[in-house]
Amino acid sequence: MKDTASKTLTLKTLNKSNVWDIQENDIFRMVESAQKDADLKDNMRHYLDIIKSAFDIEEVKIDKPEVIKKYEARGFKVAQIKTDDNEKVKWAIKKHPITRVTDLTYENIGHISAAKLIEVLDRNFGGGWDSLSQSIQDIIQHGFDISTTTLPSDRLHKKGGMYEKKVADGYEVLEIQKGSWTEAIFAKEKPKVERQRTKFEVNDDEEDILDDENYDEEEEIVDNYNNDDEDDDFDEDKLTEESYRTTIEEDPDSLSLEAADIVDEEDY
Numbered sequence: 653m654k655d656t657a658s659k660t661l662t663l664k665t666l667n668k669s670n671v672w673d674i675q676e677n678d679i680f681r682m683v684e685s686a687q688k689d690a691d692l693k694d695n696m697r698h699y700l701d702i703i704k705s706a707f708d709i710e711e712v713k714i715d716k717p718e719v720i721k722k723y724e725a726r727g728f729k730v731a732q733i734k735t736d737d738n739e740k741v742k743w744a745i746k747k748h749p750i751t752r753v754t755d756l757t758y759e760n761i762g763h764i765s766a767a768k769l770i771e772v773l774d775r776n777f778g779g780g781w782d783s784l785s786q787s788i789q790d791i792i793q794h795g796f797d798i799s800t801t802t803l804p805s806d807r808l809h810k811k812g813g814m815y816e817k818k819v820a821d822g823y824e825v826l827e828i829q830k831g832s833w834t835e836a837i838f839a840k841e842k843p844k845v846e847r848q849r850t851k852f853e854v855n856d857d858e859e860d861i862l863d864d865e866n867y868d869e870e871e872e873i874v875d876n877y878n879n880d881d882e883d884d885d886f887d888e889d890k891l892t893e894e895s896y897r898t899t900i901e902e903d904p905d906s907l908s909l910e911a912a913d914i915v916d917e918e919d920y
Contacts, residue, residue: 663692663699671706672763676729676745679703683733705759712742752776753788761795766824766839769796773826773837780828780835797823797840805834 661674663682682699686692692699703709712719712730720730720742728744750756750764753776764772769792777783781800784792792798801814808827809815815836819825823838 666699666702668702668705669759669762671702672747672760676707676747677731679707679745680729680731680733680743687734706748708746708748710744712744715742753784756788756791758791758794761791762844764795766796766841769839770824770826770837773839777826777828780830781837792839795842797838797842799823799838800835802830802833802835805829805832808834808836 661670661678661682663686666674666682683696686696686699700709708728710723710728712723723730723744726746727749728746730742730744732740732742734740748755748760750760750768750772753772756772780802781789781798789798799818801808807813815825818838821840823840826837826839828835828837
């Protein structure tokens with residue numbers, strides 16, 4: 653899907669979201685094509701601003717093999733392009749890495765897998781889901797369904813429980829040890845919804861057609877978490893039988909626990 657998308661995208665259709673679908677070689681191809689289109693050449697600064705939102709671009713000023721190898725060792729792709737003056741220069745291009753939670757944005761969150769998200773969270777975690785800032789949580793939930801639960805470690809993988817059901821439903825999971833307890837964070841990609849423009853017919857006395865362009869702007873839809881009492885410091889002594897929690901509503905019996913042993917929180 654993403655390979656197909658990268659082949660059909662052009663500079664004219666590129667934006668700060670779908671630019672994450674293309675690779676370095678696509679940029680060289682697009683820039684090369686732009687040299688044959690006067691309109692594209694005139695707007696190249698605009699297109700480069702979009703590209704630079706997802707890629708690092710450097711001009712290779714010393715065109716020597718040892719210099720090229722250093723760029724390639726840093727993950728750059730190097731190729732020759734023509735400038736507006738028909739001069740030949742070399743560019744080194746590399747997509748921005750997504751390795752930390754602070755690298756996540758509304759533009760790129762829909763272009764990574766759940767497995768990649770878990771990898772990023774695992775690299776940054778310590779205190780669990782609530783240790784993330786509200787803004788990072790909102791970005792993640794823009795592209796993924798997230799639910800969490802904290803249980804005694806020996807009960808987390810109980811047969812027929814939430815963990816087993818979530819994994820069977822296609823969720824990726826990250827486990828965070830908290831003493832004798834474990835917090836499990838489940839993540840699953842939200843289905844992609846394409847925006848469509850709709851036209852409505854109205855009475856003759858009114859305008860013939862209303863276009864919903866007002867709703868065509870990019871809107872960020874996020875789930876609200878209540879983190880008024882965030883505390884990154886974990887104290888195992890505070891965890892009691894009454895502290896069992898999960899961020900989705902479940903039948904307590906499905907967790908193989910007594911109904912009195914668990915209190916579900918509905919965070920959505």
